[in-house]
Structure formats: C-alpha cells, structure tokens
Amino acid sequence: MxxxxxxxxxxxxxxxxxxxxxxxxxxxxxxxxxxxxxxxxxxxxxxxxxxxxxxxxxxxxxxxxxxxxxxxxxxxxxxxxxxxxxxxxxxxxxxxxxxxGASAGTVAALKDPLAFAALCARLGVPHPAVATEPPPDPTAWLLKQVGGSGGSHIRPASRSTVPAGHYLQAHMPGRPHALNFLADGRTIHILAVTEQWCAPSPIRPFRYAGALARGTGESPSLSARIVEAVAAGTERIVAATGLRGLASADLLVDGADWWLTEVNPRPGATLDILDRRGTPLLAAHIAACLGTMPDLGAHPAGAAAAQICYADRELAPVPDLDWPDCVRDRPCPGTVVRRDAPLCTVLAEGADRAEVLALLETRTANLRAVCAAKKTHPEEAPS
Incomplete structure (x- = not known):
C-alpha cells in the first residue's frame, strides 16, 4: 500500500x-x-x-x-x-x-517583517523598507498583515495607527514575479520563474489572481543577470534560516532593479503548473526536507498557468455544474460562495505564454457564463 x-x-x-x-x-x-x-x-x-x-x-x-x-x-x-x-x-x-517542511523557527525568521528586513540587509538582498509607525507620506507605503498570503490582506497605507498584527512596507515599482525553488537547508534548485498578476476588487486592490510559467522555447520573463542575483540572495537566506522543501521568493522587478518582498516557506499556488517534471514535486519536497536534493528531470517544454476565478455574484447555493476538466477546487453543490470570494481555479497549458493566457481568458469567461445561466435559469443551463 x-x-x-x-x-x-x-x-x-x-x-x-x-x-x-x-x-x-x-x-x-x-x-x-x-x-x-x-x-x-x-x-x-x-x-x-x-x-x-x-x-x-x-x-x-x-x-x-x-x-x-x-x-x-x-x-x-x-x-x-x-x-x-x-x-x-x-x-x-x-x-x-x-x-x-520549514520548521517553526525558520517560519518565524522569514515571516517576522522586521527580522526578515534586517536579515535581508545583513545578507545584501534588496528588500523594501518596513515600518510600524504611520508614515508622513502614506502614499508611498502599503499596509500588510503579518504572515498574510494571497494579497487580499494588502491595503494602501494611511496616517492611522498601524493595527495589531500588521506592518508597513514601502510601495516599490515593478511587475510581480516569483522564483520558485527547492531547498535543502543550504542550497537551492530553481524550478521556474513565474509571472504573477492581480485581480483587484474595490477593497482588495492587490488580490492574487494567478501565475504563469513560460515554455522552454520562449524568451524568459527576466534577464539571466536578475535571476542569478535573486537566486544567490535567496540561497543566502536559505543557508541563514535552514529553509527546506518547496518554497518561493516573491519579487518586484523594475528594469534592472529588483526587490525581494517575501519568502513563502511552503509549497505555494504554483504547484499545479510546476508539477510537470519526471520527479513529482511532493516526492522532491520530502527528499529535500530529509536532506537529499533529488534530480528533478527536465523543465517542461510548454507553458502553463493557473488563475483563480473569483465569483462575480453570490452563489447561494452553488449550482450542480458539469465542471470542465480544466477546473480545480470545485465547490460542493449547495454550498455558499459570496461575491468576490474564490469560486475555483482554472488551469491552462499550451505552447507559449500567449496561447495559455488566451485559454485562461476564454475558459474563465465561459465558466462565468455557465454559472450565470444556471443561477438565472437552473432548468436550462447544463448540469
């Protein structure tokens, strides 16, 4: 067994x-x-x-x-x-x-905002400034929840007192990416650089939407110089904290400049699109945590992406749908999904970035249309 x-x-x-x-x-x-x-x-x-x-x-x-x-x-x-x-x-x-996976001490070192900022400074890793007091110019800062994930916890800063369990981080320019890697407590093996994007809502302007890994035949999303610098800085952090297993380093890239915003010490939202190698990633995660860096096999040739489909209306209850094969995280029929809450995850694979993004857009639009039809005319929509 x-x-x-x-x-x-x-x-x-x-x-x-x-x-x-x-x-x-x-x-x-x-x-x-x-x-x-x-x-x-x-x-x-x-x-x-x-x-x-x-x-x-x-x-x-x-x-x-x-x-x-x-x-x-x-x-x-x-x-x-x-x-x-x-x-x-x-x-x-x-x-x-x-x-x-990551030990309690490793998680504490990586997710304490002030300690992590000090660690990055000591190791020479570019990182946005952090603070705990209201800034004179709040437009240059973001309010974040300690240990938050998914971007929904991020807000523009104000002159108000910083709530308990939150901190301020300087708002840097650039486009979001992530260096996805496997660590053994000393070194890292790069899995991919993924592009990320947001699905803003009126009260959640930085809400995470999805991620994409380009195919091997495409131009990379980041220059080799930046990837090497990010990887070197990440490896120094891994060695300093003893991080093991699957993890990711979130960064903002603006031209030749980059800033590491955080390290996620766990398997993340890109697991669906990266687990396409000869060695299953969870098997690799277990091996690395036990001290052996496995051979992962070749990088997948094609591109892949995953995107969260947020509900554009309340589904109470969720209808009984014939969900397409490209959908994951399907809510059980009869449950309640509030407006703007995650409804499901939509996946796509293709030859390149353009094909995959087009597939995501089409599949998400079709899914919303089916949900709307089922809610409005439950006897007519497919089930």
Missing part, C-alpha cells in the same frame, strides 16, 4: 493532488472541503476558521491526531498556506507529527 501523508492548509486540494501524483495517500484537513479535495483525500477533516488567518490551534491538533490514527504510520505532515503567522502552532504540530 502507498505511504500516507498528512496535509493541513487553508486549501489543501493542490497538495492532495500533488500527493496523488507522487503515489501517496493524502489525509487532509482544511477550511473548505471542496469536491476535488474530498475526492482526492483518503480521509478528510474540516477545520474551523476563515481564509487569511491561521486555523484554530486545538481544532487543528485534534483533526491531525485523528487523521494520523486513521493513516496508521504516515510519512509526516506537510503544511500549506495559513500557518505563516503561527510558528507556535507549527512547533506544537511538529512535537506530535514528523514535520516535512
């Missing part, structure tokens, strides 16, 4: 699917329990909480203890998003289950 692995995240589907590709049985705890996750998981537990904050500690511990008992002897616990602002919870989890 295949090995079992415990997974806990805000949304665990991508990790559960990656576990399946790696020949592992996934035992999952998350906040959503969407149709895909339920189909992929050997067993599932719903965590209380809301997206953007760490799940309740005691409930998470109890859920994973229960799943571990059902799994028998799992190889360990893999954490996704949602734990970046809770290193104490990570430490409690690591005391009960073999943690496969």
């Amino acid at each position: 295949a090995d079992a692995v415990l997974i806990a995240a805000q949304a665990g589907r991508a990790l559960a699917e990656a576990a399946r590709r790696a020949g592992l049985r996934a035992y999952v705890a998350d906040l959503f329990g969407d149709s895909d996750t339920l189909a992929l998981a050997e067993a599932y537990r719903l965590l209380p909480g809301r997206f953007g904050t760490a799940p309740a500690a005691d409930a998470t511990l109890a859920a994973l203890d229960d799943l571990a008992a059902q799994a028998g002897s799992p190889v360990g616990l893999i954490l996704g998003s949602g734990f970046e602002d809770a290193p104490d919870l990570i430490a409690r989890l690591a005391a009960r289950h073999r943690l496969i």
